[in-house]
Amino acid sequence: MQKRGRSFIGAAVTLRDEPREPEIIHQDFNSMTPENAMKWESTEPSRNNFTLTDADRYAEFAKKNHLQLHCHTLVWHSQLPLWVSEGGFDNKTLIGVMENHIKKLVTRYRGVCTRWDVVNEALNEDGTYRKSVWYDTIGESFIPIAFSLVRKYDKKVQLFYNDYNLEYNNEKTAGAKRIVKLIKSHGVEIDGVGYQAHLASEATPTAPGAAPDQKTLEAAFHATADEGVNVIYTEIDLRMNTPATADKLKVQAAAYERVAKSCLAVKRCMGMTVWGISDKYSWIPGVFTGEGAALLWDENYNKKPAYAGFLKGIRG
Ligand code: G3I
Helix, strand or coil: HHHHHHCEEEEEEEECCCCHHHHHHHCCCCCCECCCCCCHHHHEEEECCCHHHHHHHHHHHHHHCCCCEEEEEEECCCCCCCHHHHCCCCCCHHHHHHHHHHHHHHHHHCCCCEEEEECCCCECCCCEECCCCCHHHEEEEHEEEEEHHHHHHHHHHEEEEEEECCCCCCCHHHHHHHHHHHHHHHCCCCEEEEECCEECCCCCCCCEEEEECHHHHHHHHHHHHCCCEEEEEEEEEEEEEECCCCHHHHHHHHHHHHHHHHHHCCEEEEEEEEEECEHHHHCHHCCCCCCECCECCCCCCEEHHHHHHHHHHCCC
């Protein structure tokens, strides 16, 4: 991967009592994303009361294991405490609240975070802006403001806009392109766009929600990369209807292969992160009823065919 000019293969991590996970991280990954620990509800549950013990554990783990740390996430409508989302702040005060949060987190993890997801999931499926306290109070300029504030407190960390369903090269992808242009039009830096890649591993790539064919994945990357930013996959998981069968696992392996290939085929794709390690803990069954088995290791930490498919895609 590095020989081919890419910088990381990562996993979302929840530090838990599972001895196989650190071993796997050590063997297979050089980057990690804290799955929940750096989100607003975990780090600033009430105004100016920062609870960073848990987030610190992830930063320490990354340092100790020489991993890149993909820090997730600063400005998001979800996992946002009510004191922010229903605080009734005016424009100026809300920007102050945002700056106080960004300043604390970005300064504390300066030199440890390789990348920050600065703004997460600001778009609706049709590419318009999602209703949120940020957009409703500040308007679209909440996005360049957030990026400029992160840069103010860390001159080096890479700044990402991150969203899901950008992989289809459709209206939502065009929305992400518009965001890149918007940020730049304010004279503010953005390093890249994160494509989450929470997709279904259907045999037919055109099925709704399925991982699209490779050409579409590449075109979706180009939509933003051609604006002069890097692109990455930030949260890959390719779910199936459970229970898994040999046939479905084969289809999933092929989907992992084409997702990986699409990154390697696009020069500006710098790396990929899978959203977890074992199927045992994936968020999918809790949200998509009857679906799951979306990751590279099964519930017993055995490598699945998807692992070989992903590796094949990486090696080309
Ligand atoms: O920590 C509490 C625990 O104290 C409580 O007993 C338990 C009861 O439900 O909940 C625990 O919190 C859960 C948290 O994960 C930590 O496990 C929340 O309920 C649960 O909603 C939360 O889910 C996370 C989800 O984001 C929330 O939106 C998932 O783990 C996490 O994988 C998921 O990740 C998101 C990315 O951040 C953004 N992109 C989409 C992706 C998938 O939804």
